[in-house]
Amino acid sequence: MKHWKRGLCGLLATALMVPVGLAAPVNGEKGLSDLEGHWAQKEVEAAVASGWVDGYPDGSFKPEKSITRAEFTKMLLDAIHLTPDSETVAWMKVHAKMEDIWGNPTEYTPKLYDMSGHWLTSQGWLDAALYSGMVVPDDYNGKNFRPEKAIARYEIALMTDRALGLVYPASQPVEGELPFTDKEEILDWMKGYVNESVKAGVLKGYPDGSFQPNKTSTRAEAVVMIQRMLEEMEEGLNPDITVVAQYRKITDDSDKIVSTKTTDQVKLQVVNDVIYASLNDLYQVERDMMQESNDPDVNSFGGNWWPIKQQLDVGVDGGNFPIEYHYQMGNTEYSWFNFYNQFYVPVRSLYGELMVPICDLSHPNSEPQKEGWQSGWDAETNTITIPIVFRKPFFNVS
Known part of the structure; x- marks a missing residue:
């Protein structure tokens, strides 16, 4: 995925500005004001220290605030270093392919119709999401992303599976039945993605045996799921060999x-x-x-x-x-x-x-x-x- 010239080795974290209210850096070394004793305190503080998510200007994190599709997309891409200025994304944009109506390779031209002027587009995160394959336009009705819609758990399963490179196994038939009481609420084409995300330990069911695929997620939940994904992705990295x-x-x-x-x-x-x-x-x-x-x-x-x-x-x-x-x-x-x-x-x-x-x-x-x-x-x-x-x-x- 590089032009064979140090392409993918140059994965640098971006310093792009983010919209007010999404994630403005907290100044100083003082901890986030609303995390003490929170169930996700450890994970959130680790994510903030790693630089792929921040608190708000008032020193809070708002862990129970719902997270939108756009916010989660940016958070995920930043966590896996697929930032708008990375050489990886630049190479992907030049060399991305899809099949034409005859099944032959042609230039990949992804399009979402409701993203003009949105900060995800203007800051380059949308291109990073589209050309890396984290977001696929055909997954959304009328190719409208609805970026300010709160993201659902099944969508997080889909995107974290893609980050982990699990599209192929997720697209295969699921052996047996999913072990959730509400499995009928999971769309057929999503069942493989839910199954792979659960196997990878990224998403989990609830104590009552349900999965709740359409339940929206909070900022804290999103951070925890991305942290689990990173643990799976980065296992055994940089061995002494x-x-x-x-x-x-x-x-x-x-x-x-x-x-x-x-x-x-x-x-x-x-x-x-x-x-x-x-x-x-x-x-x-x-x-x-x-x-x-x-x-x-x-x-x-x-x-x-x-x-x-x-x-x-x-x-x-x-x-x-x-x-x-x-x-x-x-x-x-x-x-x-x-x-x-x-x-x-x-x-x-x-x-x-x-x-x-x-x-x-x-x-x-x-x-x-x-x-x-x-x-x-x-x-x-x-x-x-x-x-x-x-x-x-x-x-x-x-």
């Missing part, structure tokens, strides 16, 4: 390791004994190593981002049969050329980046493999060797 990149080039008449180097450019996380790596960082390292070896194919990469299905396609030009790799958040299947393969666990999402599984620590490879980013693991030195494989398109006909 040394990364060695091994650049291998495969053509129709050769297969050789061109170079090997230690790098700190690849973001890692470890979840349930699986090591994940940022796909964007892997491709950037590949470009760097190709440049260092004066490889003439260094400029052959191109990429497309599909916001609605949360998919990244990476094309390798050359020959009459170019190769295109397809990776989708939440999916174990990936493909290149006309071959379909499986990761052992689904691709994760981290701040809008795809995190691909590169090593199963319960069954590690001692040496890196040629396909699927399957890396070599050395437990004694805590070192992972990642295969950075460039496959030259075959069947090149002049």
